[in-house]
Amino acid sequence: MTVADWIAEPTNWVYLVLALVIAVSALRVVTSTNVVHAALFLVLALAGTAGLFLLLSAEFVAWVLVLVYIGAVIVLFLFGIMITRAPTGPNVEVDHQRRAPAAMAAFLIFIVTAGSALTAFGDKQISNLGRGTSTEVIGEQLLQRFVIPFEVVSFVLLAALIGGITLARKDATPAEEMAREGSDA
Amino acid sequence: MLLNQFLILGALLFSLGIYGLLVRRNAVMVLLSIELMLNAVNVNLVAFEAFLQNANVGGQIFAIFVITVAAAEVGVGLAIILMIFRNRTSANIDELDLMKW
Incomplete structure (x- = not known):
């Protein structure tokens, strides 16, 4: 599959936008010096993920993500930040000094996981997504199997x-x- | 859509979570990074579900389980952080070296 083929698919454009939003906001979650901003960027990353789930026709999971994470978990986080009086000023050390080994470890893990995904699933396509998984099916499976x-x-x-x-x-x-x-x- | 584009995004989210987990000093921000990693797992589960298209939608159901467990984890985690903050007036995990040899 060439790059031109990939670009020709309209869903890939949607994917590209969502992936960019998710990647940038995830990066800001771990680099932002303000705790509240980090929590709000996590909201953005999760919203992007919910969009990705809609793209993969997993509607119920997408809305569960929005309700549980964005609705409840982030509120809990903001409570935690306010109650523990986390440092929110501009010049606070929120990271410790040894950034390089941490970045190295993260990079190696990325290489291993992405590399193994590339070798294992090369050109495999996600196709026939149809009209999406109905919540009825999920509910039946949840209460049976x-x-x-x-x-x-x-x-x-x-x-x-x-x-x-x-x-x-x-x-x-x-x-x-x-x-x-x-x-x- | 390729399966790999989702897997690589998941790998990116997971490694960013690892970076945040290792580099942050504030315990609340460590929990935020853990949420990122759990989210990466969800992306993988739903992508594999869309790829395999089993009749029993196991991937999506396990994504829901992961979301539920993550909510429980945040509740207990923040309660623990609150306790630590009450006892030590700081939520910085590098200051919790009481049991360090």
Whole structure:
């Protein structure tokens, strides 16, 4: 498949735009010196990914991504940033000094994963995407073939909920504990 | 569309996440990088699902599971960071060297 063939496909133009948005905003997530900006660039990267999922006709996953990530997780992140008073000023050291080895490691991982993808899947095409995966199919599969992982995930969420509350709750001081026991009696 | 264009984008997102994970000092920003890496996994899963087109849409369903687990992870992670911040008045992970030999 030549480059001209690739460019001729209109979906590839959409892909190119989305990939550019995702790559640039992902780069800004890891290089931005402002924590709030990093979180907002993550929103952009996730929105681009949702667009990519729509391109791959995975509509339900795309909207789940928008709802759960952009709607809930990022809000949680912004709460975390505000509560921990993360440094948001211009001249704060958000990175430590050893950037070069980290970049080296990341680059090597990129080479290995991208290289193995290139050798394994050379010219394989994604075709016949059709009208997209209907949510009905996903719902049926989720409650038939994948019902056990589905239940396990619901337990994981419950455990995370309880764990989060238990961790973040302020423990009562011994004096308060005494006072409460006194009022119970 | 080639399958590889999605796989390489996923690899790029994953390695950017690794870079952020290694280089950031603030624990919240480390969590942001972890989200990037999980997102790379989702891209791969959905791309393979579109490529294989199985009747049981396993790729998309596992992408949904990854999103769910990521949400749980962020909740617990931020609670832990909050605890660390309360105890040490700093969320910088390079200052947490209590157990360093």
